Amino acid sequence: MSELTPEKAKAYWGRTSGLMWTMLGIWFFFSFVVHFFAPQLNKISFIGFPLGFYMAAQGSLIAFVVSLFWFASKQNAIDEEFGVAEDE
Amino acid sequence: MANNTQTGGKSFIDNLGKIYGIYTGGFAAFVIVLAILEQMGVSNQIIGYLFVFMTVGVYALIGVLSRTAEMGEYYVAGRKVPAFYNGMATGSDWMSAASFIAMAGTLYLSGYDGLAFVLGWTGGYLLVSILLAPYLRKFGQYTVPDFLGARYGGNVARFVGVIVLISASFAYVTAQIFGVGIIASRFLGISFEVAVFVGLAGILVCSMLGGMRAVTWTQVAQYIILIIAYLIPVMIMSAKVTGVPIPQLMYGQALEKILALEPALGVVKSHTAAFADAKGVMNFTDGLNFFALILCLMVGTAALPHILMRYFTTPSVRDARKSVAWSLLFIFLLYFTAPSYAVFAKLEVYQNVIGQQITALPGWVQSWGAIGLVGACDAANAAAQYALCKGVTGNADGILQLSEFRISADAIVLATPEIAGLPYVIAGLVAAGGLAAALSTADGLLLAIANALSHDVYYRMIDPHAATKRRLIISRVLLIVVAIISAYVASTKPSHILAMVAWAFSIAASGLFPALVMGIWWKRTSNAGAVAGMIAGYGVCLYYLIMTQFYGMPLWFGVKNISCGLFGIPAAFIVTYVVSLMTAAPAKEMQDFIDSIRVPKGDVKLANADDAISH
Numbered sequence: 194m195s196e197l198t199p200e201k202a203k204a205y206w207g208r209t210s211g212l213m214w215t216m217l218g219i220w221f222f223f224s225f226v227v228h229f230f231a232p233q234l235n236k237i238s239f240i241g242f243p244l245g246f247y248m249a250a251q252g253s254l255i256a257f258v259v260s261l262f263w264f265a266s267k268q269n270a271i272d273e274e275f276g277v278a279e280d281e
Numbered sequence: 282m283a284n285n286t287q288t289g290g291k292s293f294i295d296n297l298g299k300i301y302g303i304y305t306g307g308f309a310a311f312v313i314v315l316a317i318l319e320q321m322g323v324s325n326q327i328i329g330y331l332f333v334f335m336t337v338g339v340y341a342l343i344g345v346l347s348r349t350a351e352m353g354e355y356y357v358a359g360r361k362v363p364a365f366y367n368g369m370a371t372g373s374d375w376m377s378a379a380s381f382i383a384m385a386g387t388l389y390l391s392g393y394d395g396l397a398f399v400l401g402w403t404g405g406y407l408l409v410s411i412l413l414a415p416y417l418r419k420f421g422q423y424t425v426p427d428f429l430g431a432r433y434g435g436n437v438a439r440f441v442g443v444i445v446l447i448s449a450s451f452a453y454v455t456a457q458i459f460g461v462g463i464i465a466s467r468f469l470g471i472s473f474e475v476a477v478f479v480g481l482a483g484i485l486v487c488s489m490l491g492g493m494r495a496v497t498w499t500q501v502a503q504y505i506i507l508i509i510a511y512l513i514p515v516m517i518m519s520a521k522v523t524g525v526p527i528p529q530l531m532y533g534q535a536l537e538k539i540l541a542l543e544p545a546l547g548v549v550k551s552h553t554a555a556f557a558d559a560k561g562v563m564n565f566t567d568g569l570n571f572f573a574l575i576l577c578l579m580v581g582t583a584a585l586p587h588i589l590m591r592y593f594t595t596p597s598v599r600d601a602r603k604s605v606a607w608s609l610l611f612i613f614l615l616y617f618t619a620p621s622y623a624v625f626a627k628l629e630v631y632q633n634v635i636g637q638q639i640t641a642l643p644g645w646v647q648s649w650g651a652i653g654l655v656g657a658c659d660a661a662n663a664a665a666q667y668a669l670c671k672g673v674t675g676n677a678d679g680i681l682q683l684s685e686f687r688i689s690a691d692a693i694v695l696a697t698p699e700i701a702g703l704p705y706v707i708a709g710l711v712a713a714g715g716l717a718a719a720l721s722t723a724d725g726l727l728l729a730i731a732n733a734l735s736h737d738v739y740y741r742m743i744d745p746h747a748a749t750k751r752r753l754i755i756s757r758v759l760l761i762v763v764a765i766i767s768a769y770v771a772s773t774k775p776s777h778i779l780a781m782v783a784w785a786f787s788i789a790a791s792g793l794f795p796a797l798v799m800g801i802w803w804k805r806t807s808n809a810g811a812v813a814g815m816i817a818g819y820g821v822c823l824y825y826l827i828m829t830q831f832y833g834m835p836l837w838f839g840v841k842n843i844s845c846g847l848f849g850i851p852a853a854f855i856v857t858y859v860v861s862l863m864t865a866a867p868a869k870e871m872q873d874f875i876d877s878i879r880v881p882k883g884d885v886k887l888a889n890a891d892d893a894i895s896h
Contacts, residue, residue: 197880206879213411213802220407224400224575231393231555232563241533243540246553249396250620251529254403258613261410261606268415269599277882279597 197277205275212267219260223253294361301366304339305505311335316706325705329468332709333716336506340720341486343499348490352749355492355756356423356732357593362497364600368607370497371591373504373721375402375612377453378460379782381507381718385622386690392552394567395623397574399616401786403609404575405582410605413583414592416801418601419878421885422892423593424729425586425793426737431874431892432800434808436742441815443733445792446586448819450726451767452781457723458484458771461716463691467652468712474772480720481768488724489757492732496724497594503717504611510714511615511694518625518701528621535621535628542631546683552627566839577846581786584794587722587729598881626693629700635683642681645699649692656687727767731760745891783843784826791818791849795857803861804875810861818853822846 197205227234231245239247272278293300315328353359362370380402388395420428426446430439461480466473487499519528522535536552543551550561556568582588591608592601633643639659649655656669660677663670669687676682694715698707735756740747747755775781796815799806825845828834840847867875870888877886887893 197883202876202880209879216407216411220404220411224404224579225572228400228555228572228575235553235555239533240530241537243536243553245555246393246396246536247533249393249400249555251617253400254613254617257404257407258606258610261407261609264407264410265599265602265606268602272599272881277880279599279881 197275201275205271205277208271208275209268212264212271216260216264219256223256223260227253294363297363297366301501301505304502305509308506308509312706312710315709316704319704319706325709326470328705328709329470329712332713333465333468336713336717337483337720340483340499340502340717343502344487344489344491344495347495347498349492349494350750350753352423352752354494355753356736357590358492358494358497360421360594361596362594364595364604365607366501367497367591367595367600367604368609368611369504370500371588371604371608372611372615373500373507373717374587374591374725375608375722376507376615376718377457377722377782378464378715378719379456380615380619381511381715382460382694383690384616385619385626386688386693388620388623389626389688389693390690392550393555393557394571396620397571398578399619401575401578402582403612403616405579406605406609406612408579408583409588409592410602412798412802413589414601414605415598415881416878417589417797418592418595419598419881419885421593423590424732424736425589425797426733427741427892428800429796429811430737430741431887431889432871433796433811435889438796438808438812438815439737439741441812441819442793442796443737445788445815445819446733447730448823449581449585449785449789449792450587450730451763453785454723454726454730454763455767455770455775456782457719457726458768459774460719461723462771464712464715464719468709473774477768477772480716480723481764484720484723484727485761485764487720488728489760492756493590493594493728496728499724500721503721507714507717507721508611508614510710510717512618514694514698514701514703514707514711515618515622515625517703517707518697519621521701522625522628528625529617532621532624535624539624539627539631546631546635548683552624569838570841570844573840573844573847576850577787577790577844580790580794580846580850581788584789584792584797585785586733586789586793587725590729590732591725622693622697626697626700630686630688635681635686637681639679639681643700645696648699649696654689654692654696657681658685658687727760727764730763731756734759734763780830780843784845787822787826787844787846787849788819790846791822791853794850795853799854799857799861801875801878804872805861805866806857807861807864807867809864810857810859813860814853814857817856818849821852822849825849 227248234245234248235243237244315331319328349355384398387398417428426439426442429442430436458477458480462473462477465476465480488496515528516526519531520526523531525531539552550557550559554561556563556571558564558567592604595601595604634646639657642657646655646657650657650667653668656667658667658670658673659675659681661674663675675685695711698711739755740752792815795818796811800811822845825848826842829836829842873886874888877883
């Protein structure tokens with residue numbers, strides 16, 4: 194693979210930063226935003242749980258795990274597209 | 282690189298699945314043998330001894346087999362730990378005695394509000410993965426202060442980083458050794474002070490000879506034991522209460538029953554009520570504290586050096602990212618189970634303890650009351666029988682009301698096997714799990730502190746020409762010295778110990794996180810800006826802690842001092858930003874260095890050649 198040109202490096206970092214902001218948005222939503230509404234969500238029942246409680250005890254945690262695996266594969270795809278992934 | 286050394290060899294890495302598979306099977310067989318021995322009449326005391334000594338013996342054996350005299354092996358396990366196993370090691374590095382024993386109890390006592398810990402201690406891994414771990418792995422040296430030194434022009438930044446690292450980690454490691462002492466003294470029947478030093482010996486054999494390599498492979502072994510020990514009792518409990526052994530799904534049913542029982546029992550603050558005070562009234566301050574705590578724990582997660590340094594050990598940047606995801610999955614397994622412990626225990630209390638004749642209480646109330654973890658305080662003289670009843674005056678009507686019942690946070694996980702009517706061998710299993718959790722976290726923290734002192738202070742700042750052999754000897758001596766000091770502090774049973782652990786997160790978050798993140802994501806960050814920011818964040822957080830805790834300063838906006846990072850983190854970001862703009866932009870060499878760590882492939886272009894590590 195050829196040396197990364199400045200333009201390509203800039204494009205690569207743009208894509209990487211974009212993914213970073215997307216992930217920060219997911220993080221912020223499941224860490225804070227959804228729990229702002231806990232008192233309202235608690236009026237809804239979900240498999241026996243009040244939904245507000247469920248989101249803090251399980252829902253957000255599942256979202257965290259899934260989004261991290263998604264992030265790892267997404268960033269890897271960007272690395273490969275720009276030819277900057279490490280050799281196996 | 283020599284690959285034929287004992288356990289670091291290629292064949293060991295290739296056979297990890299087989300080795301840990303056999304290990305897990307062996308552990309299961311060991312538990313079954315103990316169960317049979319118990320049925321044959323072997324005493325509980327001996328079962329407890331066998332559990333503690335066999336598991337610690339195995340950790341020690343791994344520690345001895347992983348001994349090494351190579352720098353790369355000692356500091357970063359040779360950078361060949363696969364993502365999956367590094368995830369397990371991070372899981373046990375992360376989950377401490379507090380997570381294993383006390384968290385479920387906190388959830389029992391504080392209901393919804395306690396979930397701030399569950400969220401805060403998991404979501405931080407998103408910040409680790411997206412902002413820091415891959416770039417620190419690419420940077421590819423030994424410690425977190427190494428990065429601060431290379432990025433911010435040398436020893437001033439490095440030294441400030443070391444100060445923050447030690448402040449955050451020392452209280453934390455002391456609490457782990459304290460936890461080891463409690464578990465060992467309860468299950469071995471020896472005094473707490475002796476148990477602390479027995480635990481210390483267990484920690485040292487795991488880490489001293491092999492450094493990071495030994496700690497890594499012991500932590501994987503400890504994760505397997507702690508997760509088995511955590512899941513089994515509550516699975517059986519769930520099967521007993523609901524008929525299905527999947528507690529994480531089934532505790533919703535138990536929760537419905539609790540919510541139905543609460544009004545009749547006179548519970549004013551429901552288990553699921555969000556942001557409510559003791560009277561059950563929703564208010565702004567409780568909500569603010571809930572979110573402030575989540576923020577501080579998450580940002581703190583992404584700044585604690587014993588966690589960040591685990592991602593220095595993966596073979597590649599790609600593996601570092603994958604490894605964070607695996608870490609969170611392994612941590613998630615315990616954290617999404619913890620609320621079910623709390624709910625099943627609460628249902629038992631509401632159904633079978635409250636409202637019962639004081640003479641007809643279940644056996645576990647009596648046995649855990651005897652060691653001061655439960656109190657049934659009906660009569661005025663109940664304190665004579667239950668230490669927890671001190672200061673509680675019951676109405677002596679012979680029936681236990683809710684206001685007459687006391688339970689310590691530590692009792693929930695420990696007593697669950699007995700509540701579920703399980704044999705003693707399961708209680709021993711839980712003790713082995715708690716011990717594994719405390720030992721593994723203590724190992725990681727001690728290594729982080731000792732490495733900062735030996736690598737960053739001694740080698741980088743005092744004697745840069747020290748020979749490899751000498752550096753390794755210094756590392757080991759410092760490891761022992763730090764371990765003994767923290768064991769001594771733990772043996773004095775300091776009263777603020779639990780508060781100090783929670784403070785560690787805010788301190789790390791305020792002191793280290795902004796400098797690390799801005800160093801990677803904002804090229805304009807200057808040396809002076811970063812140092813000023815670290816000092817400002819650390820200073821604000823510490824000032825708020827000390828003034829509110831010891832000098833009676835009123836709280837700002839009602840924010841508890843455990844969340845002092847709410848003020849420290851923004852202070853650090855703002856000061857770093859402003860001072861950076863007031864000082865000269867980093868040189869071209871530094872910009873090239875930052876560019877080189879942002880890309881997974883290629884060499885790291887250090888701005889100062891002296892920063893290169895020598896093996």
